[in-house]
Amino acid sequence: MPVKEGTYGLLAEFDTPGALVHATEAARDAGYRRMECYTPYPVEEAAEALGVVRNRVPLLTLMGGIMGLTTAFLMQTWISRWGYPMNFAGRPLFSWPAFIIPTYEWTILFSGLSAAFGMLALNGLPQPYHPLFNAPNFRQGATDHKFFLCLEATDPRFDVNETRAFLEQFHAVSVVEVDL
């Protein structure tokens, strides 16, 4: 594997969600855009501070649902009418009211799978490696009781020294540089 060199970003650690959201808002006001918060539970205020408002999971779910609905209905219609036409107690071959129930189930099945796997795909998971796991304090608390803000080096406003000074004014527990 090619070894990447350089800095991924600066990671600031906070003890409370309030401090994290405060720092994130200030960073956004200062013009930073390529940044991300890491929290042990979903913090909606952090998403608002980052300007993350909507995502495409509902769209994928809708598409999955439409696909399940049409797949199940057309499949049953084809099987019952053309694939394997059988006379069951004189019922019509295209007895669509009976087809509604499997159609209903597959609509839910396909949309549910789209919601779950679509969410994972949009999140880029599974992703076993991430530069943040190199940070010594990240794995101590990001999934436990600490709140992190990472300002990424790809941001045009990013400068190791200036950004560090900027982050330190928010009473961060620590600010560490994360290698790629």
Added chain:
Amino acid sequence: MATKGQISDPMIDPKTGEFAVIAPGHNFKSVTEKIAGVVLTSSTPLGWFFGLIVASGVATFLVIAVTWLFLKGVGIWGVTIPGAWGFAIINFVWWIGIGHAGTLISAILLLFKQTWRNSINRFAEAMTIFAVCCAGLFPVLHVGRPWLGYWLFPYPNTMNIWPQFRSPLCWDVFAVSTYATISVVFWYIGMIPDFGTLRDKAQFPLAKYIYGLLSLGWRGSTRHWMRYETASLLLAGLSTPLVLSVHTVISFDFAVAALPGWHTTIFPPYFVAGAIYSGFAMVLTLAIPIRKFYHMEDLVTLRHLDNMAKVMLGTGLIVAYGYGMEVFMAWYSASHWEFFMMWNRMFGPMGWGYWILIATNIAIPLTTLWSRKLRVNVTYLFILSLVVNTGMWFERFVIVVTSLYRDFLPSSWGTYKATKWDYMLYVGTLGMFSFLFLLFVRLAPMIPMNEIKMMLPQTKIKGLDAETTVEETA
């Protein structure tokens, strides 16, 4: 409402008089330590090993019964004509009904923003999955040649035959397989962030590695969390109509048949309510010993037990209405066959089953659950949950057996008697269920850590810009 004497209890919220959902004094770290500690500890409690040995011993019955069934065929069961549906269908409906409470807790209560559900939803979902595993065994074994069970699914084959989509039994295949799949996916998605926590907290390299794989590299990024929350909400919204449809479809297995005792329109709602009733009873059966054994009384509090008992009271009343309506319709239909079926069900040779059902499902729970004192009495609730589980088993016994064994022509009347293989298979699934559940509480976080953290007072954010304070957005 709390009486004056109880206000000093730290578990009671003085504002509402209700029991607290989480005991005071918890913070983010203590929640992680408490829940992850059960999984990551190096000293497994002896009681757990004891439970596992008992459960696997009982599950051996399942192995023996299934092996003998494979060798001999369904003739070893008590099913005959006219009673062609016996224990297999009773147990199938019973188990799948139990599963429904898990989905109700994880999906419907999430949509209704009942945050108290957070403490119990993970193991209720686990209960759902293991119950569906047990349920799924029965119809597959009942088809006679289980190794050809895949013929139930529509797939292109060289025989050039396809399923018959006008049959409720085919609808069952779709409903139950969808239910199992969505339940597993919902359960696993819910555990990903907690697996991340376990990965970061684990000391042993193997545990780190396995939980690392299971966590898929979860790192708690806010953008990820937002998509995750959307997906959870959508899965909840999809599971809600799903769980209602599954037992509806199962009730169609009966209701579509033109048989007195089965051919009724009340079946779908009454089956769904009964499913939730028995499911909550099973959640209590599991939650009460677990919270005691693992000292989880501060996370699964009396509030949860009280609320679950209230849900049981509500669904129990719907079930009671269903029983009443069946009797009323037997009379009101003016159908000789309906009337005889009901008379035979109550006073025929198997009438004892009906009266056990009325006693355990209606008389005992629905008279006592009104009392708050009894609803928060842990011992009473535990016993009651076993009573209701028995009652719900007898409900399916009454529906299946008493409707079948004396049908239209007295010359074709018969009886139904379960054999030892029927009992072994049933008891064996109880063993398998307990075995899987014990593995789950040891190897996976039984309470969702991230959802508990969301309910802590420390999550409140103060001193922000006006538009982002919690008070404003709430």
